[in-house]
Amino acid sequence: MSRKRSNHSRRYPPSTERSYHEYLLSVPAPTTSRAELVRMLRGGEDSYLELKVKFSNIEKLTAEIIALANTDGGALVFGVTDQLRIEGVDDPEKIEAELREICSTLIQPPVFPYIKKVAFDNGRRIVMLEVEPHRRPHHTQDFKFFLREGSSKRETSREELAEIYGESPRVRFEQTPMLRASMADIDESLLWSFVRGANPQEWANNDRGFPTAQIMHDLGLAVRIGDDILPTLGGMLLFGLHEKIPHLIPQASVLLTRFSGKNSDSPIIERQQIHGNLLWLFESSMRFVSRYVDLWDVRPSRKALSEEDQQFSRANYHQGAVTEAMTNFLLHRDWSVTEKVARVNIYEDSIEFLNPVRLLELPINSIRYGIEQAPNPSLKTVFTNRHYGLTIPQGGVPMICAEASAFARRPPDGLAINGLEFRLKLYGWK
Incomplete structure (x- = not known):
């Protein structure tokens, strides 16, 4: 049986009697003996152990397994009474087959249990099923979720389910x-x-x-x-x-600021905070940017620039690089970070993207080589689909760096994480 650790054990049996939780911490899976099993059973039912005299009522058993898997994991033992008397079961092999059927077909996502059959000298045999919480949350075919509380199960509240979704390593935010x-x-x-x-x-x-x-x-x-x-x-x-x-979703916003100088200490010309869905955020942000800079598919000649642009020092940028930077800015945001706002700062000679993140799965330099670290793959798949209503360039960070460098004759700055922010700065050309 696998080991597990938890801070939720509520039982303190004497050293001669160990609860299921203590048993898991000290006994390796492949060598569970009858003596160890008996000592485990002496601890009685708790948050990690459910005893059943016989295999019956598949609906209730399904809920019991889900409750264990959605909490901290645990075990069901068949053939033992609530008074801890070992009665045994008639057909352990059939019970094992039916348990595997329940776990694979009646529970979503499927549970992959450890099942052990133990025989005693008097001929009685019991079946033990162990589940772990690695793939939670699990639910029934009619989308009911259960939790283990003490020695009983109950249906989850919406708030508890949201917490499980947020904590599960299998579930993205x-x-x-x-x-x-x-x-x-x-x-x-x-x-x-x-x-x-x-x-x-x-x-x-x-x-x-x-x-x-x-x-x-x-x-x-x-x-x-x-x-x-x-x-x-x-x-x-x-x-x-x-x-x-x-x-x-209060954090679904972008704070855009146009500064009059080359850094954030300069006077503010305009500041706008935009709230909305991703399409609204993208289009509104690009409109704000376009008020203060010119976007080009190719680097223009001096003659192509109007006298007005040159008079008011309006900077020029590669359109594909800025569009892709804004796309990544929205799609790679860590939406679990609520204490920071996504920001776009427009300076006299550059555009700076500051995006709330936590930790990246890979070294940050990996994105320079096109190795994707997409925390929100569903968002990216839909957002970059042309039927969502946008035309998004392809190429990611390598394209941004290459096109921005060629256009401005200066490489982007940043690609760094400071605190809880990812930073990228693109330089313009005048």
Whole structure:
């Protein structure tokens, strides 16, 4: 049996009797003996151990397994009474097969249990199933979630489920369910424009109505909790009504500032904070940038620049580099960071992108070589799809660095993390 550690053990048995939790900390999986199993059982039921006299009621057993897997893991032992008397089971092999069937077909995502059959000298045999919490949250086929509390199980609240989603290493933060949101907060025009474009064979000639909740769920942008289907954080960022976003996702904003000089100590010419979904943030941010700089596909000649541009020292930038930088700025933001605001600073000679992040999975220099570190893959897939409504250049950071350097005759600055911020500065040309 595998080992596990937790700070939630509530039982303090004497040294001669060990609870299941203590047992897991001290006994290696392959060498579980009958004596060790008996000593474990003497601790009785707790948050980690459930005893069953016999195998019955598949629905309840499914809920028990889910509860253990969604909490801190634990074990079900069949053939033992609540009074700790070993009765045994008639057909351990059949029970093992049925348990594996439950774990693989009735629980989503599937649970991969450790199952051990133990025989005693009197001929009685018991079956022990152990589960771990590595793939939580798990749910039934009708989307019911359970937690273990003491020696019993209960259905999770929405708040508890959101916490599990946020803590699970299997679940990205973009998949966190938005408990205060509903399908009424989805911009159906934007959603269905994307759906019809991305899957015309299915929806071009639609006579089935507009099942928004089902489509959001099919896209992986909504989760079912009981009878409700709730948008995820990613679903709201992509397709939420932008006027609803400030109340539901306060960190979904960009602070844009035009400074009169070459650093943030210079006087402010204009400052604007924008809230909304990703499409709104991108388009509004690009409009703000375009008020103060000129964007070009190729480096212009001096003659191509108007006298007005030269008179007011309006800087010029490679359009593809700025567009891709703004795209990465939004898609690679760590949405779990709520204490910092995403910022774009426009100076006399440069544009600076400051993005809230925590820690990258790989060395930061890896992105210079095009090794992607995408914390929000669903956001990126939809946002960069042309049917979302944007034309996004390809190439990532290597393209940004190459095009910006060639255009301005000066390489970008930054590609560094300071505190909880990722920084990139592109220089302009006059």
